[in-house]
Amino acid sequence: MKKLFCSLFIVLFFACGKEKKENAFDIAEASWKEITAEAKGKTVNLMMWTGDPKINAYINTYLKPRVKEKYNIDLMVSSGQGNTIVQTLMTEIQASKTESDLDLVWINGETFYQLQQINGLYGPWTSKLPNATYIDFDNTFIGIDFQQPVEGYELPWGNVQMTLIYDSDKVKKPPMTRSELLDFVRENPGTFTWDNHFTGLTFLKALLIDIAGGKESLNGDFNEEKYKKYSAELWAYLKALKPYLWKKGEVFPEAVAPMHQLFASGELWFTMSNNDAEVDNKIAEGIFSASARAYVPDYGTIQNSHYMGIPQIAPNKAAAMVVANEMISIEAQFHKQDPTVWGDGTVLDLKKLPNTWQKKFEEQPTRKYAPKRSEISKKALQEIDPEYMIRLAEDFRKNMIE
Amino acid sequence: MKQTRQIAILYKVIFVCLTVVPVMAGLIYALLYSFGIIGIMNNGFTGKYWIAVLLSDMFWVSLGYSLYIALVSITISLVFALSISLFIKKRNITISYLFYIPLCFPAVVMAFYSFQLWSKSGWISRIIYQIGGIKEISSFPDLTNDTLGFSIVFTSVLMIVPFFTILFSNLYHSEKLHELKKVAQNLGASSFQILIKITIPVLLKRSWFTICLFIIFVMSSYEIPLLLGKQNPQMISVLTMQKLQRFNLNDIPQAYTIASLYVMITIFVLTLLSIGGIKKRFITKRRAYA
Numbered sequence: 019m020k021k022l023f024c025s026l027f028i029v030l031f032f033a034c035g036k037e038k039k040e041n042a043f044d045i046a047e048a049s050w051k052e053i054t055a056e057a058k059g060k061t062v063n064l065m066m067w068t069g070d071p072k073i074n075a076y077i078n079t080y081l082k083p084r085v086k087e088k089y090n091i092d093l094m095v096s097s098g099q100g101n102t103i104v105q106t107l108m109t110e111i112q113a114s115k116t117e118s119d120l121d122l123v124w125i126n127g128e129t130f131y132q133l134q135q136i137n138g139l140y141g142p143w144t145s146k147l148p149n150a151t152y153i154d155f156d157n158t159f160i161g162i163d164f165q166q167p168v169e170g171y172e173l174p175w176g177n178v179q180m181t182l183i184y185d186s187d188k189v190k191k192p193p194m195t196r197s198e199l200l201d202f203v204r205e206n207p208g209t210f211t212w213d214n215h216f217t218g219l220t221f222l223k224a225l226l227i228d229i230a231g232g233k234e235s236l237n238g239d240f241n242e243e244k245y246k247k248y249s250a251e252l253w254a255y256l257k258a259l260k261p262y263l264w265k266k267g268e269v270f271p272e273a274v275a276p277m278h279q280l281f282a283s284g285e286l287w288f289t290m291s292n293n294d295a296e297v298d299n300k301i302a303e304g305i306f307s308a309s310a311r312a313y314v315p316d317y318g319t320i321q322n323s324h325y326m327g328i329p330q331i332a333p334n335k336a337a338a339m340v341v342a343n344e345m346i347s348i349e350a351q352f353h354k355q356d357p358t359v360w361g362d363g364t365v366l367d368l369k370k371l372p373n374t375w376q377k378k379f380e381e382q383p384t385r386k387y388a389p390k391r392s393e394i395s396k397k398a399l400q401e402i403d404p405e406y407m408i409r410l411a412e413d414f415r416k417n418m419i420e
Numbered sequence: 421m422k423q424t425r426q427i428a429i430l431y432k433v434i435f436v437c438l439t440v441v442p443v444m445a446g447l448i449y450a451l452l453y454s455f456g457i458i459g460i461m462n463n464g465f466t467g468k469y470w471i472a473v474l475l476s477d478m479f480w481v482s483l484g485y486s487l488y489i490a491l492v493s494i495t496i497s498l499v500f501a502l503s504i505s506l507f508i509k510k511r512n513i514t515i516s517y518l519f520y521i522p523l524c525f526p527a528v529v530m531a532f533y534s535f536q537l538w539s540k541s542g543w544i545s546r547i548i549y550q551i552g553g554i555k556e557i558s559s560f561p562d563l564t565n566d567t568l569g570f571s572i573v574f575t576s577v578l579m580i581v582p583f584f585t586i587l588f589s590n591l592y593h594s595e596k597l598h599e600l601k602k603v604a605q606n607l608g609a610s611s612f613q614i615l616i617k618i619t620i621p622v623l624l625k626r627s628w629f630t631i632c633l634f635i636i637f638v639m640s641s642y643e644i645p646l647l648l649g650k651q652n653p654q655m656i657s658v659l660t661m662q663k664l665q666r667f668n669l670n671d672i673p674q675a676y677t678i679a680s681l682y683v684m685i686t687i688f689v690l691t692l693l694s695i696g697g698i699k700k701r702f703i704t705k706r707r708a709y710a
Contacts, residue, residue: 101664101665101666104669105664105665108460111460112458112459112460128667132667132669135461135669136460136461136669208558214651265562265565268567268650269565269650269651270651272646272647272651276535276647279535280539280541283539283541283542284541284557285539285540285541285557285558404667407667408667408668411666411667411668412668415651415652419651419652420652
């Protein structure tokens with residue numbers, strides 16, 4: 019019995035000791051120097067999507083060694099997309115955990131919206147990062163995520179624009195407008211579709227914005243009246259497309275990966291990607307044939323950024339901030355934008371960079387099979403309020419699937 | 421003696437802790453979530469999620485579709501497994517190992533294999549196209565993501581047949597069917613009569629509960645219908661995960677409602693089957709004594 023009490027006392031003593039140590043460091047008040055000192059020797063658990071070998075290679079062979087060498091931080095990656103991150107953090111909050119298993123999470127607007135709903139993110143924190151001075155947070159494609167100001171709760175890491183990908187051997191003139199798309203599918207039934215997940219919904223959002231009057235027409239908070247009016251037109255248009263879609267529009271690929279597979283095997287003539295550099299990556303990997311090309315129709319496509327967030331109860335916030343700061347360093351962003359590495363667009367404002375780096379970015383070899391980013395960004399559309407996506411997903415099921 | 425009894429109790433406690441407790445904890449959690457008692461987005465007790473699920477076609481269509489896929493898959497699998505096991509009869513270690521191979525593949529791999537095989541641009545379609553069976557690859561019929569669930573059934577059959585073949589082969593020997601067959605032959609029974617009146621009834625009766633468990637297993641499968649199924653109708657696991665992981669966090673309680681309801685129906689059916697089995701055994705025993 020004596021032994022049991024002694025053991026209990028030791029456990030409680032050390033538990034209290036840990037609490038004291040955590041409380042002693044107030045990250046909100048700490049300077050960057052203090053944050054860097056606190057971060058040294060820590061382990062950062064990053065949860066991110068690990069479905070792309072190039073992205074994984076960038077993290078494993080470039081970022082991990084850099085943070086280890088510079089700050090002695092061990093960056094550990096666990097696999098998980100938006101919904102896994104939300105579920106993990108929700109469960110931790112529900113279980114009243116005081117320390118999350120995660121320190122850093124790779125998210126986009128949809129996940130940001132969900133995490134803000136459950137108060138799952140720590141912030142504001144991004145203004146503490148020295149490299150954040152190179153980012154133009156006034157840029158609406160960076161500082162506003164799904165119509166929500168990021169307000170220091172997430173750090174932009176990369177910027178991409180959705181593109182449609184087609185087989186140039188089969189499609190000589192890709193449809194540039196909604197009416198051209200309808201004509202095209204009538205002439206070539208069964209060759210076009212979109213997936214029943216995030217990418218497909220992003221495509222539908224672009225069509226909805228086009229119907230509503232183009233750029234900025236749906237900016238701002240969700241508007242029920244506008245949604246009802248324009249979505250009715252959208253469903254009418256999609257129903258006109260339906261008989262000529264892949265499998266007569268009775269089924270849609272469950273995600274973008276099976277759609278890529280159908281495109282690679284020739285069953286589909288089109289696929290789509292939220293990353294404008296993906297066509298080059300897939301050709302380089304030998305998944306798509308060299309005749310694959312990416313383009314942006316005249317009605318435009320959504321451009322958005324992807325971000326890093328720190329969970330509210332992350333145990334190593336300081337180390338997470340140091341890793342995030344390294345992720346937006348000029349060198350890391352330059353390397354990431356290289357099409358042979360990943361091809362992910364930088365979030366840095368080139369005007370804010372030193373002249374030598376501006377020149378380097380401008381002279382960086384560009385992709386071969388997708389139009390230049392400067393060209394497609396003219397047709398870039400802003401992400402609309404997340405409520406539009408929730409409603410589109412529900413109504414898509416009611417109007418097109420059931 | 422006392423020590424042996426204590427060890428037996430300890431094993432039972434460990435078994436309950438490792439199997440029953442986690443499952444019950446999960447079920448209780450799901451029930452509490454579905455009634456709005458726990459969960460960040462919930463605001464206290466409500467029956468609205470249960471009413472929504474019970475009154476919507478979505479759940480019942482999904483349940484019916486899952487049952488249809490499971491019954492068709494199991495029926496076809498049993499026909500194949502019985503035929504193969506009766507054909508092999510003698511224990512053959514090499515063949516047994518060959519049958520184990522498909523059991524090693526995860527469901528998602530088998531689903532991808534079926535997709536590659538049966539899609540319009542798949543192997544079968546290409547072979548038929550090459551030999552002139554179809555004019556265009558696109559005219560190959562829709563056998564993946566189709567309403568009848570052809571490729572879901574095909575993949576399930578691929579995964580189930582080896583298990584039942586091994587099970588029936590072992591039962592054939594353990595039930596001494598070879599000797600029973602000889603006795604029946606001596607009494608003048610034809611091969612067909614032996615098959616219909618002795619072999620098949622004995623094998624099916626002895627594996628009845630396993631068959632029921634496999635029906636539930638197929639009904640609950642996720643990866644195969646996710647890749648090869650349609651978005652409408654959906655199998656029950658796909659529907660649950662869609663509600664759990666899609667964009668609307670307010671749908672999560674509905675996901676837990678669907679999961680709880682499905683588990684309750686399953687437990688109810690299994691209990692009925694068990695009671696039926698016990699009653700049947702009791703009547704048989706009484707007849708034997710009479």
